[in-house]
Amino acid sequence: MQRNNLFVFTCLCMLFLFYSFTIYLQPLYTPSIPNINITKASEGRLVWQKYNCQACHQLYGLGGYLGPDLTNIYSKKGNGEILIRAMINSGTLQMPIFKIPERELLPLLEFLKMTDASGTSDPRNYRQEINGLINHK
Amino acid sequence: MSLSKINIGKLFLATALAMLILGLLLGVLASQTYIFANFMKVHNGLALLRPMHVSSVMIWILLGATGCIYSSLSSITNITTTKNIAIVQWIFWIVAIIGIFYSYLNRNFGGREYWEFNPVWSLPIAVAWLLFIYNFLKIVLKIKNWPVYFWMWLTGICFFMFTFIENYLWVLPYFRENFITDTTIQWKVNGSLVGSWNQILYGTAFYLMDRIKKSESTGRSRLAFAMYFLGLFNLMFNWGHHIYILPTEPYIRYIGYAVSMTEWVFFIKIIHDWRKSVPHSISKKKYFTYKYLMAADFWVFLNLGQALMMSIPAFNLYTHGTHVTVAHAMGTTIGINTMILLAACFEFSGWQSKISSKTQRILKASFWSIQVMLFVFWLSLNIAGIQKGIWQMSEHQTTFNVMMRSIKPLLTVFAISGFGLAIAVLMTVSLLFIKMISVKMDKTKILEI
Numbered sequence: 001m002q003r004n005n006l007f008v009f010t011c012l013c014m015l016f017l018f019y020s021f022t023i024y025l026q027p028l029y030t031p032s033i034p035n036i037n038i039t040k041a042s043e044g045r046l047v048w049q050k051y052n053c054q055a056c057h058q059l060y061g062l063g064g065y066l067g068p069d070l071t072n073i074y075s076k077k078g079n080g081e082i083l084i085r086a087m088i089n090s091g092t093l094q095m096p097i098f099k100i101p102e103r104e105l106l107p108l109l110e111f112l113k114m115t116d117a118s119g120t121s122d123p124r125n126y127r128q129e130i131n132g133l134i135n136h137k
Numbered sequence: 138m139s140l141s142k143i144n145i146g147k148l149f150l151a152t153a154l155a156m157l158i159l160g161l162l163l164g165v166l167a168s169q170t171y172i173f174a175n176f177m178k179v180h181n182g183l184a185l186l187r188p189m190h191v192s193s194v195m196i197w198i199l200l201g202a203t204g205c206i207y208s209s210l211s212s213i214t215n216i217t218t219t220k221n222i223a224i225v226q227w228i229f230w231i232v233a234i235i236g237i238f239y240s241y242l243n244r245n246f247g248g249r250e251y252w253e254f255n256p257v258w259s260l261p262i263a264v265a266w267l268l269f270i271y272n273f274l275k276i277v278l279k280i281k282n283w284p285v286y287f288w289m290w291l292t293g294i295c296f297f298m299f300t301f302i303e304n305y306l307w308v309l310p311y312f313r314e315n316f317i318t319d320t321t322i323q324w325k326v327n328g329s330l331v332g333s334w335n336q337i338l339y340g341t342a343f344y345l346m347d348r349i350k351k352s353e354s355t356g357r358s359r360l361a362f363a364m365y366f367l368g369l370f371n372l373m374f375n376w377g378h379h380i381y382i383l384p385t386e387p388y389i390r391y392i393g394y395a396v397s398m399t400e401w402v403f404f405i406k407i408i409h410d411w412r413k414s415v416p417h418s419i420s421k422k423k424y425f426t427y428k429y430l431m432a433a434d435f436w437v438f439l440n441l442g443q444a445l446m447m448s449i450p451a452f453n454l455y456t457h458g459t460h461v462t463v464a465h466a467m468g469t470t471i472g473i474n475t476m477i478l479l480a481a482c483f484e485f486s487g488w489q490s491k492i493s494s495k496t497q498r499i500l501k502a503s504f505w506s507i508q509v510m511l512f513v514f515w516l517s518l519n520i521a522g523i524q525k526g527i528w529q530m531s532e533h534q535t536t537f538n539v540m541m542r543s544i545k546p547l548l549t550v551f552a553i554s555g556f557g558l559a560i561a562v563l564m565t566v567s568l569l570f571i572k573m574i575s576v577k578m579d580k581t582k583i584l585e586i
Contacts, residue, residue, distance in 0.1 A: 002282055008366055009288070016373040019392075020303070023322065026386065027315035042314045045307075052246040052253055055184040060320060060383050061458030062250060062327075066170060066183055068537040069458060093538065094174040118316050119384035121458075123529055126382065128451040133394065134381060 033117045037110055044111025047104045056095070060121045066094060071121035074112045081109055145223045146208030150482055151573040152227070153200035154566055156234070157475070160193030161559040161566075168555045171548040188253035189241050194470060195251065196234060199297075201478040202337040203269060206290050208485040209344050210276050219275065222268050229265035233258055249307065249323060251330075256305060266298050284347070284356035285365050289340030292369055296333035300326050321385045328376025331469070336368065338477045342430060345477075345484055349423050371396055378448040382457060390450070397448035424497075425489055428504055429480035435508075436472025439515070440465060455530060460544075461522030468515050471558070479565065488572045499564060506561035513554040521547040 032038060048054070056067040063069075073079050088105065091097040100108065126134040167186035207223065236258035240246075245255045252259065273294055277287055304326045306312045312319050346355045355361060377393020443465050446452050456462060483489050492500065521544040528540045 005283075005288065005362065009292075009369070012366070012369055012373060019374065020325075023318065023325065023389070024306075024312075026318040026321070027311060030315060030318065038314045039310075041316070042310055045313055045316075045319075046247070049247050049249060049253070052184045052188065054250050055187045055253070058458050060380070061462075062320065062324065062379075064183065064187060065460060065463065066174070066541075114316055119382075121382060123382065123454045123457070124532070126454055128454065132449045132451045133390075134450040134454055136384075 033114060036114045036117060038114075040107045040110040041114040042111075044107035044109070044114075047100070047108040048111060050104075051098055051100065058121075059115055060119075069121050070112065070115070071119075072116050074109075074116035084109065084112065143220070143224065145220060145227075146204050146211060146485055147573055148227055149200050149204030149207060150485060151204075151570060152230070153197050153204055153478070154482065154570040154573060156193050156200060157197040157566055158563065158570065160190055160197055161562055163190035163193055165552075165556050165559045166190075168552040171545070172552050184246075185241060185244065188246070188251075189238070191251055192237055192241075192254065196230075198334050198338075198470070198474050198478070200230060201481070202293070202334055202341070205341040205478070205481045205485070206273065206294075206337065208481070209286070209341065210273075212348070213344075214276060214280060219272060222272055226265045226268040226272070229261040229268070233261035233265065236261065249304070251327065252304060256308065259301070259305060263298075263301060266294075266301065270294055270298060284343075284353055285358075285361040286340035286343045286347075286356050288362075288365055289336045289343070289368075292365075292372070293333045293336030293338075293340065296329060296336070296372060300329040300333055304330070317383065317385050320383055321380060321389065324379040324383070325376050328379055329372055332368075332372030332376075334474070336372065338474055339368065341481050342433065342477050345426060345430060345480060348484065349426060367399060371399065375448075378450075378453065379457075381450045381453050394448065394450060397445070423484065423489060425483040425500060425504070426480045429476045429483065432504070432508060433473050433476035433480070436468060436476060436511075440468045440472060443468065443519075455526035456522060459522035459525040459529070460518045461526065464515050464518035464522060467518065468511075471511055472515070475562075479569070482569050482573070486569060486572050488569075496568065500568070503561050503564035507558060507565070510554050510558035510561055514551060514558055517547045517550040517554060521551065 053070075054063040056064040058064065058069040059071050061069065073084060074081070085105070087095065088098050088100055120136075125137050127137050128134055163186055167183060167190045170183040170186070203226075237254045240254040240258055246253050247255050248259075273290065277283070277291065280287070303322065306322055307319055312322065343356050343361060347353050374392050375396040377389045377391075378397045380393070381390055443461075447456050447461065447465065524544050524547070525540060528534065528543075
């Protein structure tokens, strides 16, 4: 029995490693998003983490619940770069003022531009199928 | 105290209980941000309190799981582990805890969701875990014909290490520069990390069942092994149900959906079978271990129903990114993980048979208060989440602030019941903690390593 268990365990582990490495290799065959400075956006992700924006905000539903999801804040009607800057510099009813210097703010804006260009997190843009799956409208 | 007199299992369990007490207090404070948002924003309260609360609770589970394995192994085998290494492992954990809180209190963030502290403090955790792997393998490799809980512990320990390393792949620009892959890996990590410590805790639950029954019938049954492999399969592949709306490769979503539907079923069946087979007299002798395991069973049932619904993409569209997800996370962390760990603490403390009737009344009141408060807490979060879900699917959406105002009464109930829950848990945990650090070593070798 021990040998059979070891065999199943090893097979599952091999399958898991194969699946994991398939995901790790995705950047090699994923086309880059046009008009985005990837290096700058990647720095912006570190700024996002440095100020712990994820404590209150979400990206694709991952993060805190006190503030709204910011995946598509960059292109949302009535929002955009000017409003993002205003929110960060002046705060809101619930959001404190963040004194983020320009050298950090620019990569952060590029990062939000990249998340916006990557897709949509608005569930209204998805259609429910009869088999329980969802598809983009 | 000389090194030989230190009981490693109890050392880890007592440290874990201290982290739970801290986590409860921080959780109560963090929940106030939903009621007194204006006041708390002055000090950017949530950005500080949320990670401190989450880290404390995660360390409670990880140290508790470590303590359970050390205590169980010493009771199952007579093989002595390398005590010096276990002490060094504990010291690395203490260094990590101090570093993590130092990092938070200085607002030196920089990590990801659930691990927001400066990533440098992950190194002592990684070293401590490697020492744990060494100590664990040193004992179990000498034993033939493993019961199911050995397999579960091995899986949990090894997968935690793998996932913990994967959790920091973002430090490499190759991963960070591809946002979708990066986010996919982050969800993969979050799903698998929970799966890995669940393996350790469910393994402990199986061991406790056998220990109470004084037989190995549960841990060696074919059904237990079938359940274990199903759990392992889910740990590896079901995390895709977190990312249905992420524009990643579709096969990840299909695999996540299909695998999720197979989840948990065997586990409930085994616990129910076990409950029927435990004689009434035994359940009375080990009253609190039995009660907390049964409570875990109840919470498995509630969270199973919720998890299955949330894994269906059409429903997930309503619940993803809402408080339903928080309810599920809290329901499993407190309802399942903490109940199993408390059951283990009662068992390994060696205190259960000596409890006075007055203390027993306090512990029983605490037990029932925990269950009631947790249910109110869980329900209020679920209703708030459903309300948010309806809002996010609404064609004529009001602003986010208007929606948050509409769910404020529910979040107030959540905060108040959270406070009640913390008091109820503290009643039991503080008594357990005192007993854990004061009870002298048993002369039997049950807890001796």
